Amino acid sequence: MIRIENVSKRYEKSYAVRNLSLTVAKGELCCLIGPSGCGKSTTLKMINRMIAPSSGTITVDGVDVHEVPVATLRRRMGYVIQSIGLFPHMTVLANIQVVPRLLRWEESRSRKRALELLELLGLSPDTYGGKYPAELSGGQAQRVGVARALAADPQILLMDEPFGALDPISREHLQNQFLAIQQELHKTIVFVTHDIDEAVRLGTKVALLRDGRLVQYGSPEQLLAAPADAFVKKFVGLDRALKRLSRLLAADFLHPANSVARQAPPELLEAEFRRLEGSDCARYLWVTDEENRLVGWVDGNNTTEKRLNMLEDLVEIDPADISVRPGYSLKQALAMFVQQSVACLPVVDDERRLQGEIRLADVLKS
Numbered sequence: 001m002i003r004i005e006n007v008s009k010r011y012e013k014s015y016a017v018r019n020l021s022l023t024v025a026k027g028e029l030c031c032l033i034g035p036s037g038c039g040k041s042t043t044l045k046m047i048n049r050m051i052a053p054s055s056g057t058i059t060v061d062g063v064d065v066h067e068v069p070v071a072t073l074r075r076r077m078g079y080v081i082q083s084i085g086l087f088p089h090m091t092v093l094a095n096i097q098v099v100p101r102l103l104r105w106e107e108s109r110s111r112k113r114a115l116e117l118l119e120l121l122g123l124s125p126d127t128y129g130g131k132y133p134a135e136l137s138g139g140q141a142q143r144v145g146v147a148r149a150l151a152a153d154p155q156i157l158l159m160d161e162p163f164g165a166l167d168p169i170s171r172e173h174l175q176n177q178f179l180a181i182q183q184e185l186h187k188t189i190v191f192v193t194h195d196i197d198e199a200v201r202l203g204t205k206v207a208l209l210r211d212g213r214l215v216q217y218g219s220p221e222q223l224l225a226a227p228a229d230a231f232v233k234k235f236v237g238l239d240r241a242l243k244r245l246s247r248l249l250a251a252d253f254l255h256p257a258n259s260v261a262r263q264a265p266p267e268l269l270e271a272e273f274r275r276l277e278g279s280d281c282a283r284y285l286w287v288t289d290e291e292n293r294l295v296g297w298v299d300g301n302n303t304t305e306k307r308l309n310m311l312e313d314l315v316e317i318d319p320a321d322i323s324v325r326p327g328y329s330l331k332q333a334l335a336m337f338v339q340q341s342v343a344c345l346p347v348v349d350d351e352r353r354l355q356g357e358i359r360l361a362d363v364l365k366s
Helices: 040-047 070-075 092-096 098-102 107-120 138-150 168-185 196-202 220-225 230-236 240-245 266-276 330-340 360-365
Strands: 002-011 014-024 029-033 055-060 077-081 156-160 188-192 205-210 213-218 259-261 284-288 294-299 314-316 344-348 354-359
Touching (some): 002 040, 029 196, 040 156, 077 138, 098 107, 138 168, 168 196, 205 220, 205 230, 220 240, 240 330, 266 284, 294 344, 330 344, 330 360
Parallel strands (some): 259 284
Antiparallel strands (some): 344 354
16 A cells, blocks of 8 residues: 655755655554654655655555645545644534545535544534534544544545643543544554554554664564564563553453342352352352443352352442453553452443453463
């Protein structure tokens, strides 16, 4: 899809990019990462001709980008930057419709697309469509920026540290949404970031640059498992194994949940604990309500000497405090395991309905 061949960018006596070659296949998300000044943003800007390379070629679908009119080229590429760049005098809907209107889409089609994208990014059109950028939080504005970049359904999305200015909670939430959107849309994306955790979590490929040169290019797993040299090893960090956990999802390690309904009689609880004897999660019996929503758990270690009684033995919980979602990474799950000092965690959906459970032993083996 995107092929960069021996590209250099020279400014007087110094190089911003030197002899860079890499290929981004269709549907891949390539993260460009490296120290400040390594050439990440320069490379991104050369792809859509905001900057002209000093030498080398960049092709999209086999066509040199310099053979395509610049306006045509850029309309095929969505562009998202850290500072967002929304037009302050336009509403959210109008901002999203900018490129479709330039492409002379019918108003009904343009508006429908904008409304769909707001829904996709978790922003209610009724609530946010008529607002102006000054009325949005940083995370909301960044989502609108992503929606605007996707509005004309571009083949390629270029993103320059789009989540860098957000607080950690907003950033993680937007990363989750972005991953879900990418799994649905399969865009070809070049994503600049300074955060190795973000690169490992989002990228299907990671290009690590240093002083304008490509040091290593491959999947996140390849960088983490086999750093090319001491620089790569230091850059990815000593916690490489933990970073790898951010690539794995709780949904892929799901076990059927050991659970009973809240109205279960004592003899059923006893039978369930006898069945679980000897397993890693023998003490955890999750309790659900009539609609399979998690309400608490019963601890087998505290109930072996007496007849079980749900009203007495139920430990009521807030699922947010001791559960994970299917889309959580194993790194997030591990943090919850450590925080709660447990060997087993329930997995719930957005409505708190019990989906299964994950086990610490599986995380440690992965």
